[in-house]
Amino acid sequence: MATDSSRAFVDYLARRRPQIEDFLARFTLRPEDPTAHAAADLARYLYEPLARFTVSGGKRTRPALCLLGAEAVGVDPICALSTAAAIEYFQSAALIHDDIADCGEMRRGVPCLYRTDGEGIAINTGDLALVNVYAGLLLDDSLENDTCLRVLCELTYMMQRTLEGQALDLGWVRDGRWDVTVDDYLTMASHKTAYYSAATPLACGAICAGGTDEQIEALFDFGLDAGLAFQLQDDLLNLVGDPDEQGKDFRSDITEGKRTMLVVWALQHLDGAERDELQGLLSSGTTDQAKLARAVELIEASGAVDFTREHAHMLAERAKATLERTEFDEQALVVLKSMADFFVERLG
Numbered sequence: 247m248a249t250d251s252s253r254a255f256v257d258y259l260a261r262r263r264p265q266i267e268d269f270l271a272r273f274t275l276r277p278e279d280p281t282a283h284a285a286a287d288l289a290r291y292l293y294e295p296l297a298r299f300t301v302s303g304g305k306r307t308r309p310a311l312c313l314l315g316a317e318a319v320g321v322d323p324i325c326a327l328s329t330a331a332a333i334e335y336f337q338s339a340a341l342i343h344d345d346i347a348d349c350g351e352m353r354r355g356v357p358c359l360y361r362t363d364g365e366g367i368a369i370n371t372g373d374l375a376l377v378n379v380y381a382g383l384l385l386d387d388s389l390e391n392d393t394c395l396r397v398l399c400e401l402t403y404m405m406q407r408t409l410e411g412q413a414l415d416l417g418w419v420r421d422g423r424w425d426v427t428v429d430d431y432l433t434m435a436s437h438k439t440a441y442y443s444a445a446t447p448l449a450c451g452a453i454c455a456g457g458t459d460e461q462i463e464a465l466f467d468f469g470l471d472a473g474l475a476f477q478l479q480d481d482l483l484n485l486v487g488d489p490d491e492q493g494k495d496f497r498s499d500i501t502e503g504k505r506t507m508l509v510v511w512a513l514q515h516l517d518g519a520e521r522d523e524l525q526g527l528l529s530s531g532t533t534d535q536a537k538l539a540r541a542v543e544l545i546e547a548s549g550a551v552d553f554t555r556e557h558a559h560m561l562a563e564r565a566k567a568t569l570e571r572t573e574f575d576e577q578a579l580v581v582l583k584s585m586a587d588f589f590v591e592r593l594g
Contacts, residue, residue: 566582
């Protein structure tokens, strides 16, 4: 449910989603010759799994932000559609591969792709989504060569940062690391989430639209703060949100031993016995509801929930202040500020 301050952004997502989904349906790589030998098998084992995964997408927030970046500099966002699709395909690849790495069970209300089609097929399908990131831009004749190259450079930088964040997230769990600091977490989360969830989509949309360097930089910085606030809200919802809204994922961060801001803060501020108890619960992989509730009780007692919520709101306010550095389209500016509010007020 949207609040008054976040309504403009929710309405914007609803308005842009059909346009994005229509473009995604029209652009995707397919077998070179659909009548050739083995073309049906190629469709079954590669192209159809990606199409099935893509069509099940959520709110299309990331590609919508790419269009919003173009609108922010006063240009028709149609110029950024291929870039928006590229970002959505990167999202598909990241989710398909993440589910394998995290041994996930459900994605978007259905079993994960690797569970329905096998791990090898899923890895290959995720790789095809990465090929789509570049192919859509290279085949877009409406983009000037210099613009296309700049967008490709930004997307490559975004993907590298995202992989760095994922490496930290996975590595800390693999090595049983509990010495992670708040600053370590913020680095991981900004790399894993903020770059591709907000900063790069907005900046690339502005690049496609011919925005000034000042506009592009301001949108990028706005997106880094807003995207990190989005992740902190995700962390909060997983532990203290509405169980019905969260579904099977509710408190899964405890089961998976995730090094979230909440956990990192709690482990640094609890005394020895309570710290050891929380670390034991986080290391156990428990799904027992009473033990999950106890872990959350310890986290709340440390002050981590209040600290994380305050930090998320600080980031959202700082993001909005960043927009004052340069000129933007007035209507788009309303949506951007609404977006920052939505990221810290959403309930699911």
